[in-house]
Amino acid sequence: xxxxxxxxxxxxxxxxxxxxxxxxxxxxxxxxxxxxxxxxxxxxxxxxxxxxxxxxxxxxxxxxxxxxxxxxxxxxxxxxxxxxxxxxxxxxxxxxxxxxxxxxxxxxxxxxxxxxxxxxxxxxxxxxxxxxxxxxxxxxxxxxxxxxxxxxxxxxxxxxxxxxxxxxxxxxxxxxxxxxxxxxxxx
Ligand SMILES: Cc1cc2nc3c(=O)[nH]c(=O)nc-3n(C[C@H](O)[C@H](O)[C@H](O)COP(=O)(O)O)c2cc1C
Numbered sequence: 001x002x003x004x005x006x007x008x009x010x011x012x013x014x015x016x017x018x019x020x021x022x023x024x025x026x027x028x029x030x031x032x033x034x035x036x037x038x039x040x041x042x043x044x045x046x047x048x049x050x051x052x053x054x055x056x057x058x059x060x061x062x063x064x065x066x067x068x069x070x071x072x073x074x075x076x077x078x079x080x081x082x083x084x085x086x087x088x089x090x091x092x093x094x095x096x097x098x099x100x101x102x103x104x105x106x107x108x109x110x111x112x113x114x115x116x117x118x119x120x121x122x123x124x125x126x127x128x129x130x131x132x133x134x135x136x137x138x139x140x141x142x143x144x145x146x147x148x149x150x151x152x153x154x155x156x157x158x159x160x161x162x163x164x165x166x167x168x169x170x171x172x173x174x175x176x177x178x179x180x181x182x183x184x185x186x187x
Pocket of ligand 1: 045
């Protein structure tokens with residue numbers, strides 16, 4: 001359990017922040033991975049991403065290729081939903097957020113320095129993600145460019161947490177647009 005019915009809203013908030021921070025730091029933590037939902041052209045689009053940082057000002061940071069579909073979708077509609085799930089603690093975290101994309105700026109350059117040589121090729125493919133190819137190896141060719149590396153920042157607008165509990169499920173919402181007002185919700 002992440003929290004119980006007797007915890008105060010402030011305690012739950014602090015526990016949640018702590019757990020999200022651990023997610024960004026510990027590769028084994030379930031919050032290391034998030035599902036990003038964007039508004040697509042025909043369908044809602046979802047995919048798994050690695051949480052690279054959860055900053056002190058509560059922003060979620062991920063890395064991606066600037067040529068990817070998700071970046072195009074974010075440029076059209078910067079509103080997203082993020083989803084985290086902790087199977088052991090039986091907790092689901094849903095976030096509504098506003099995205100900003102950083103390519104070839106100070107932030108992107110600072111994060112590029114943290115990407116290991118081994119992982120850099122993931123952002124250096126000659127062909128952009130999603131390009132149709134005849135065989136898998138056609139997609140492995142890379143260049144030494146890092147101009148496609150992008151950092152996407154998600155600034156949360158609201159965070160909703162569902163704690164499954166045999167005694168009764170608990171659902172709480174934090175509204176960050178109104179000074180972090182919180183309320184219980186019917187699960
Ligand atoms: C466990 C896991 C972690 C992933 N992490 C990332 C990531 O951090 N950044 C990324 O761009 N894609 C990541 N991917 C790939 C994406 O899920 C997705 O397939 C890819 O980014 C293309 O998405 P798009 O076409 O919607 O832009 C990951 C996939 C898995 C399965």
